[in-house]
Amino acid sequence: MSQDNTSELSKLWSHEPHTHLKFRPGDKVSEINAEATPGFTGSKSDAPALAAERGERFAGLQEMLYANSRSGDHRSVLLVLQGMDTAGKGGIVKHVVGAGNPQGIQYTSFGKPTPEELSHHYLWRINKALPSAGHIGVFDRSHYEDVLIVRVHNLVPPDVWGARYDEINAFERELVDTGTTIVKVAMFVSLDEQKQRLTDRLERPDKYWKYNPADVDERLKWPLYQEAYQAMLDKTSTDYAPWHIVPCNRKWYSRLAVLELLIEALKSLDLSWPPAEFDVEAEKKRLASA
Numbered sequence: 001m002s003q004d005n006t007s008e009l010s011k012l013w014s015h016e017p018h019t020h021l022k023f024r025p026g027d028k029v030s031e032i033n034a035e036a037t038p039g040f041t042g043s044k045s046d047a048p049a050l051a052a053e054r055g056e057r058f059a060g061l062q063e064m065l066y067a068n069s070r071s072g073d074h075r076s077v078l079l080v081l082q083g084m085d086t087a088g089k090g091g092i093v094k095h096v097v098g099a100g101n102p103q104g105i106q107y108t109s110f111g112k113p114t115p116e117e118l119s120h121h122y123l124w125r126i127n128k129a130l131p132s133a134g135h136i137g138v139f140d141r142s143h144y145e146d147v148l149i150v151r152v153h154n155l156v157p158p159d160v161w162g163a164r165y166d167e168i169n170a171f172e173r174e175l176v177d178t179g180t181t182i183v184k185v186a187m188f189v190s191l192d193e194q195k196q197r198l199t200d201r202l203e204r205p206d207k208y209w210k211y212n213p214a215d216v217d218e219r220l221k222w223p224l225y226q227e228a229y230q231a232m233l234d235k236t237s238t239d240y241a242p243w244h245i246v247p248c249n250r251k252w253y254s255r256l257a258v259l260e261l262l263i264e265a266l267k268s269l270d271l272s273w274p275p276a277e278f279d280v281e282a283e284k285k286r287l288a289s290a
Helices: 044-069 089-095 124-128 143-147 158-162 164-177 191-203 205-210 214-219 222-236 251-267 280-289
Strands: 076-083 105-109 136-140 180-188 243-247
Touching: 044 076, 044 251, 076 089, 076 251, 089 136, 089 180, 089 251, 143 164, 143 222, 158 164, 164 180, 164 222, 180 222, 180 251, 191 205, 191 214, 214 222, 222 243, 243 251
Parallel strands: 076 136, 076 180, 105 136, 180 243
Antiparallel strands: none
16 A cells, blocks of 8 residues: 555555556456446445545645646646446546545536537547646546547448547647646446436436436447447557546445545655745744734
8 A cells, every 4th residue: 555545444445446447458348347346345334434534635635736836837637537327427526526626626528519629620629628737637528439429329430430549549648748647537337227327317306407318329329339448448548548447336436446546646746845935934024024
């Protein structure tokens, strides 16, 4: 375990989550157990206290990242959340990223492209949403829609979407080389759990707004989505921007897992508080006499 994982709650992870969740060549989408809790030895009852504790750690690191940008540090973090509807992307944004200071968060939800966006290269709208220095950018869906839904629905010819894997790898390579740490999370929920979550939305008037009749149609295309996700993982999980597979039937687990992945990413930047750009003792004296 890393040095800051000193509490008994933190020890509920047998190893840092990325060692369990990182996609490896040969991993099969068809074999993902969405009920699983890889690497976590605790239970749901442990989640609230652990989330609070680790949320504080995340918030501290996020503030440090933001503070350094005020002193010229250009680095940033990009969290990519990709998954079928009801996988829990919104919950990650609210309950995990929400533990940080909104001042240093840039959130973008990518829906169906607008006419303006369609008039440009598919990465145009992605470039516009990239996090600025010191910020954590969050993509709720992403450029990977252009090798997932575009592929499944035959929105462009195979030779067009087929070329995008290498384009995306080159795009992410450039981002990393210019100071962006990318955390890619592929979120998987079982069809049974998805059906239950959709059913729950129809039982609650306050959740009607989250229900999309098209989700039922997308369920019927799951075999095609499995193929598309498999190709995405096989072709775009790189050493500089690896994919992490997060089982999402247990929301409490997926939120803890993504929280740890973000903490790990921030810790890898070896951050420290920026030094004062003024004479501290002189300012204390000035303030005391003001």
